[in-house]
Amino acid sequence: xxxxxxxxxxxxxxxxxxxxxxxxxxxxxxxxxxxxxxxxxxxxxxxxxxxxxxxxxxxxxxxxxxxxxxxxxxxxxxxxxxxxxxxxxxxxxxxxxxxxxxxxxxxxxxxxxxxxxxxxxxxxxxxxxxxxxxxxxxxxxxxxxxxxxxxxxxxxxxxxxxxxxxxxxxxxxxxxxxxxxxxxxxxxxxxxxxxxxxxxxxxxxxxxxxxxxxxxxxxxxxxxxxxxxxxxxxxxxxxxxxxxxxxxxxxxxxxxxxxxxxxxx
Numbered sequence: 001x002x003x004x005x006x007x008x009x010x011x012x013x014x015x016x017x018x019x020x021x022x023x024x025x026x027x028x029x030x031x032x033x034x035x036x037x038x039x040x041x042x043x044x045x046x047x048x049x050x051x052x053x054x055x056x057x058x059x060x061x062x063x064x065x066x067x068x069x070x071x072x073x074x075x076x077x078x079x080x081x082x083x084x085x086x087x088x089x090x091x092x093x094x095x096x097x098x099x100x101x102x103x104x105x106x107x108x109x110x111x112x113x114x115x116x117x118x119x120x121x122x123x124x125x126x127x128x129x130x131x132x133x134x135x136x137x138x139x140x141x142x143x144x145x146x147x148x149x150x151x152x153x154x155x156x157x158x159x160x161x162x163x164x165x166x167x168x169x170x171x172x173x174x175x176x177x178x179x180x181x182x183x184x185x186x187x188x189x190x191x192x193x194x195x196x197x198x199x200x201x202x203x204x205x206x207x208x209x210x211x212x213x214x215x216x217x218x219x220x221x222x223x224x225x226x227x228x229x230x231x232x233x234x235x236x237x238x239x240x241x242x243x244x245x246x247x248x249x250x251x252x253x254x255x256x257x258x259x260x261x262x263x264x265x
Contacts, residue, residue, distance in 0.1 A: 001108070001113075003106075003113055003114050003129035003130055003131075003132075004129055004132065006060060006061070006106065006114055006129070007106075007114045007115075007116060007127050007128070007129045007132075008127075009060055010057070010060070010104050010106075010114065010116045010127070011116050011118070011125050011127055013052075013053055013056045013057065013104070013116075014102045014104060014116050014117075014118030014125060015118060015120075015123075015125065016052075016056075017049050017052055017053055017086065017102050017118070018102055018118050018119075018120030018123075019120070020045075020048075020049060020052065021045060021049060021087060021093070021100070021102070021120055022120050022121075024045045025045075025093060025096070043087075043090065043093075043094065045087060045093070046069070046070055046086055046087045046090060047070050047072070047086075049086035049087055049102070050068050050069065050070045050072040050084060050086035051072050052086075053068075053072075053084055053086055053102070053104065054066055054068065054072045054082075054084070057082050057084075057104070061080055061082075061106075063078075063080075064078070064080040064081065064082055065077055065078040065080065065081040065082070066081065066082050066084065067081055067082070067083045067084070067107075067211060067212065068082070068083075068084040068085075068086070068212065069084065069085050069086065069210070069212045070086065072084075079108060079109050080106070080107075080108050081106075081107045081108075082104065082105070082106055082107075083103075083104070083105040083106075083107055083112075083211050083212050083215040083216070084103070084104050084105075084212055085101075085102070085103040085104075085190060085210075085212035085213060086102060087100060087101075087102065088100060088101045088102070088103050088188045088189060088190040088191070088212075088213060089101060089186075089187050089188030089190075089191065091187060092186075092187045092188065097187065098121040099119070099121060099186055099187060099188055099191060100119070100120070100121075100187075100188050100191070101117050101118060101119045101120075101188050101190040101191045101194070102116075102117070102118045102120075102190075103115075103116070103117050103190035103212060103213070103215070103216045103217065104116045104216055105212075105215035105216040105219065107215065111130075112215050112216075112218065112219045112238070113129060113130040113219075114127075114128070114129040114130065114219070115127065115128055115129075115215065115216030115217065115218070115219035115220050116216055117190045117191065117193070117194040117216050117217055117220065119188075119191055119194070123137075124136060124137060124194075125137055126141070126194040126197060126198065126217075126220050127220065128197075128219055128220045128222075128223035128224070129219075129223075130219075130223075132223055133223060133224075134197050134220045134221075134223040134224035134225075136194075136198055141197055141198045141199065141224055142199060142224050142225050143196060143197060143199055143202075143221065143224050143225045143226040143246075143247035143248065144199035144200075144201075144202050144247045145199075145247070145249070146202045146247060146249065146250065147249045147250070148249075148250060148253065149176075149179045149180050149202075149203075149250050149253045149254065149257070150179065150180065150181070151181065151202075152180050152181060152201075152202035152203060152250055153180065153181050153182055153183075153184065153200075153201050153202055154176055154180050154182075154183050154184070154201060154202060154203045154204070154205070154254075155183070155184045155185065155186060155192045155195065155196070155201045155203075155204045156173070156176070156183060156184075156185055156192075156204065156205055156206055157185060157187070157189055157192065157206040157209075158185065159206070159207045159208035160208075161208050162207060162208045165207055165208075165262075168261040168262055169207065169261070171260075171261045172205075172257070172258060172260075172261040172262070175257045175260060175261060176205075176257060179253075179257060184201070189204075189206060189209055189213040189214060189217070190213060190214075190216065190217050192204045192206075192217070193214065193216075193217025193218060193220065193221055193245055194217055194220060196217075196221055196226060196245050196246070196247070197217070197220045197221045197223075197224040197226060198224070199224075199247070202246060202247050202249075202250055203244070203245060203246040203247065203250055203251075203254050204243070204244070204245045204246075205231070205243065205244045205245075205254060205258065206242070206243055207231065207241060207242045207243075207262075208241055208242075209241055209242070209243055210241070211238050211239055214237065214238065214243055215238060217245075218237065218238070218243070218245065221245050225247070225248060226245060226246060226247050226248055227245070227246055227247075227248040227251045228243065228244070228245045228246075229243075229244050229251070229255070230242045230243060230244070231243075231244060231255075231258050231262050232255070232259075232262075232263075232264045233255050242262075244258065
């Protein structure tokens with residue numbers, strides 16, 4: 001399997017889908033927005049963008065399966081699976097906030113081997129494949145070199161679907177605010193991860209995530225020299241719903257802070 005060729009084709013799919021998202025953003029109206037569950041919106045744009053992506057990916061690797069946020073493609077088992085979020089940051093999108101992304105990852109035999117995150121507003125395509133460097137629009141990127149939390153800018157997201165963890169999560173927010181340069185909340189986990197890979201943030205943490213939020217970005221970070229784990233330092237971040245990503249140098253510090261508010265039991 002030629003992962004480089006596949007990844008570059010996926011970049012093209014990301015860009016073309018991104019153009020569609022920007023075109024439709026000018027046309028979308030309140031009646032087009034549905035509430036899937038509390039705080040979780042979906043539009044015809046999400047669904048159509050996902051179909052466009054699935055159709056194109058099916059041509060690259062016929063017979064592959066799909067794990068997609070809106071359920072397009074049906075099959076989600078097998079040795080070769082695409083993991084797709086056609087619009088990560090829907091709330092930003094429907095409010096006209098210019099930060100959202102398309103996230104596409106390829107998983108072979110339960111290992112993510114290629115990932116693409118495309119942010120249409122800045123025309124930035126972040127990508128990597130197993131054994132490669134990480135790239136931003138053909139330029140090699142690396143994580144930052146900050147050695148301590150005190151010198152770090154951290155990004156996070158809010159667990160709006162997890163009322164059971166809100167109280168410790170707010171405590172954790174305070175814990176990081178006291179130990180870092182500052183915190184940001186952008187509203188798109190895929191973009192957050194890509195920005196860590198590019199050295200714009202030193203670290204990212206969030207709970208309540210899905211595989212399509214993190215599969216592509218986590219690979220890109222690793223290929224950029226970073227480190228990704230779950231909240232407890234393990235590797236159950238793809239399906240375990242908690243993730244910590246960093247430039248590697250501050251990872252243990254981040255896990256230490258998280259451990260003050262969350263424990264495995």
